[in-house]
Amino acid sequence: MRAFQVTDFNAPPNLARVELPTPKTGEVLLEIAACGLNFADLLMADGTYQDTPAPPFTLGMEVCGTVIAHGPDVTAPAIGTRVAVFGGQGGMADKGVFPAALCRPVPDQMPAETAAGFMVAYGTSHLALTRRAQLKAGETLLVLGAAGGVGLTAVEIGKAMGATVIAVARGADKLAVARAAGADHLIDSHTEDVKAAVKALGGADVVYDPVGGALFKAALGACNREARIIVIGFASGDIPQIPANIVLVKNITVIGFYWGGYLGFNRKALTDSLAELMAWYAAGRLKPHISHVIPLENAADALALMRTRQSTGKVVITP
Structure with missing residues (x-):
């Protein structure tokens, strides 16, 4: 099979052409329909992400696919079930093995491309804003990088x-995407003084900050008393x-937030959050934005789009 x-x-x-993986105890084999890209994939490709495995490994942290085989002692999800899963790696391929316990059934009305890019972006923003920052109705939320994969969901x-x-x-086109997602006020970081604005x-x-650098400093200077700054990336x-x-x-x-870390110490917080998000999606409250759907053979182009900030919302790979 093919794997990036x-x-x-x-x-x-x-x-590359690699051998078809065999699911081990606790794993399922998926026929991958779509893989959502994240900024962390760029860091993993460079070897700078906190959870980067040793090479060789296949990029792609989250996928949507169909269960086609079980590992020993695995009975669920059933063969033929369409699921979404955050596996940390292995998604940019024709097939992949993932922990059965992390697979979540996908609603029939949710397209594979949407499901593949849903868990990390929406899960990050939801858990960060509800559990960590405890955002309240009537407060003012400042979102940096507001047209990006996680920023737009925030x-x-x-x-x-x-x-x-x-x-x-940065730029009118990206701000228009943020406006369509519900933003009340727009600030162009390229032409405006963010702190003053x-x-x-x-x-x-x-403050929801997946950007860091000068924008973090500007946001800090514009904080009200008792403000909370969520450090996302x-x-x-x-x-x-x-x-x-x-x-x-x-x-x-100042609040640190790493969504993937909850897999190790509080998996229930993640599953409860995702269950609520799935219900919001089913009720029509969320409208995921995908700017590019790119075939696996052009995966390098997909990473380049993210690296050069040419995408908005999610970039999705389809085998």
Whole structure:
């Protein structure tokens, strides 16, 4: 079968022919229909992600597919069930083995491309805003990188929770995507002073930051007293140093959030969150945005779209 693999961190990933994997105890074999890409895939390709395996490995953290074989002692999900799963790797391939316990049945009305890019982006924003930041209706939520894979879901979920949402993105096209997701106010990070613009809108009570760098500093300066800043990631490549004096004087809380980490210490928090999100989707409250669906043979182009910030929402690979 085909698999898009990292064989050396000093060389670009490549599409290779590999042996069909055999599911082990606790695993299922999936016929993969779609694989959602995440910024973490870029970091894994470079060997800089916190959970990067040793080469060779297949990229692709989350997939939608159909169960076609069980490992020993596995009886569910049943053969033929369409599922979504966050496996951490192995998704950019024709087939893959994944833990049976992590597979979630996909609603009939949810397309494979949507299901493949749903879990990480929506799960990250939902759990970060509900459990960690405890966003309340009426508060002002500032979303940085608001047209990206997780940022756009934060705009949508924040609005669904009753917040006033300020979206920060680069360029009119990306801001238009954030507006369509429900943003109340738009700030162009390329042409505007983000700190001044947010303060003119009354400041931020909660900041959702998957970007880091200069935008983190600008957002910190625009925080209201007792604001919460959620650190999601560092898409800018710049991990900011936090000035503790500002945090102290304004009673600001800086919150770290790593969605995948909950698999190791509180899996129920993830499953409860995803169950609520699936219900929201079924009720028509969520409208996932996919900017590109790209065949597996062009997987390198898909990564390039993300690396050069040309995508909005999700990029999805289809074998």
